[in-house]
Amino acid sequence: MLPAIDSASDRPVFKQIADHVRDAINSGKLAPGDKVPSEAQLIEHYGVARMTVRNALQLVQSEGLTVAEHGRGVFVRRNPPVRRLASDRFARRHREQGKAAFIAETEGAGGKPAVDSIRVTEEDASADVQKRLGLQDDVRVVVRSRRYLINGRPVETATSYVPAAIARDTQIAQPDSGPGGIYARLEELGYRLDHFDEEIRSRMPLRDEITALKLPPGVPVFHLIRTAFAQDGRAVEVCDTVMSSDAYVLSYQLPAR
Template identity: 55%
Template sequence: MLTTIDPTSDRPAYKQIADAIRAAVGSGELAPGAKIPSESELIRSFGVAQGTVRNALNVLRAEGLIIAEHGKGVFVRARPPMQRKASNRFLRAHRDAGKAAYTVDAEAQGIKHDVEVSKVGPDVAPDEIAERLSVPIGSTVLVRSRRYLHSGTPMEIATSYIPWSIADGTQMTEQYPGPGGIYARIEETGHRLGKFTEDVTARMPLPDEARALHLAAGTPVMRVLRTAYDTDGTPVEVCDTVMTADLFVLSYELPAD
């Protein structure tokens, strides 16, 4: 890693240090998960004051490039290779095999995964969700909220909304919905799934999202708003997912004809 400060540059010393660390990450010299040199090492290498080094690290931390682990040091933020294949994850064959979409993604890449369910029960649908479900504003829906983890790292939080007329009296109202997840249970009610639509947007996280996903300052999220329809075109579920943006690749296969 280049450790030279140009005193004639218009860029302050702390920005030059940040540039050098960014370059080392971009070149692969500092790989995802690698430990950044300590403050004392950076002070010696660049010949600057402690405050200058701390300013540089604060800039990189705000960008989400590095993350501090108490008692261990500062590391390049790890980016597990999590690929989310939209063309594969909702196939009926997976539901028939008792696998939910999230399990399909994780198992395909050999990633240890876990799900934490935080809420299951009836509630009033948010207006945006009611419109997508084509139910009256103020309608009661089943709400299922959960957090997904890969190897212990929070990756995404998701909330599903299902019309109460479909969910009432089914295993969907229980914490564990059974093999194949809620889509398998929806089909058991007679609503054979016909298609899914997804709207993907990017933004900065809300405070509760940042806490749930353990996000460093400056880390953006992707919001994936998915609607499931049965073969009659009736919306049967809306899933509102917030994902750590730098931990996912969203892959889509689109027909040419």
């Protein structure tokens, strides 16, 4: 049961109602997938106008806690997180088992992985990609863009840039890069991977990212740029990734020496 409005508080009534709904979600009284009390129920409980209740529900939805389903009502958003283990996800054993990192980590979390919207082109490298790959001007790269889904829900988009001198006329330049993904193909080509550098920042999504990831209001994204290095020190791939922040837990194991 939701508490009553504090008439002595100077906090607006719609924000108090939003606080009550938010607290019910965060405490687990309303679990993921549960239906939030309807506008009519909230109006009756609080004795307020419909617009007051509507403003409260919109506030909670803008925070990414709920989703409105047309004709059904408002529900607590399901957020099945995938634990992204930075120290493990690119382990060679996954590639040797024929699994790319996304497949390995999603299956490890009990989810069903899928990839769609695959597009492969050859283009001039941007100034930033040139710098990260250590390329000269006017060098071409093979560009692989794709979208990742967990249990049918879009959670991530990624675009990889591989020097065309490496990837042209190989399976890396095909829509299906084969078991283990492009890192397995790079190692088959003799570029044994040594390490990965990643930069991560959080920001609000751009319009096309909202569309691709079907993001509700209030959900930020992780913007990650990764550079893969071979054992000879050569950068062999740059991957620009946008991740729905509520779908992942970023987990790291850092040595203390």
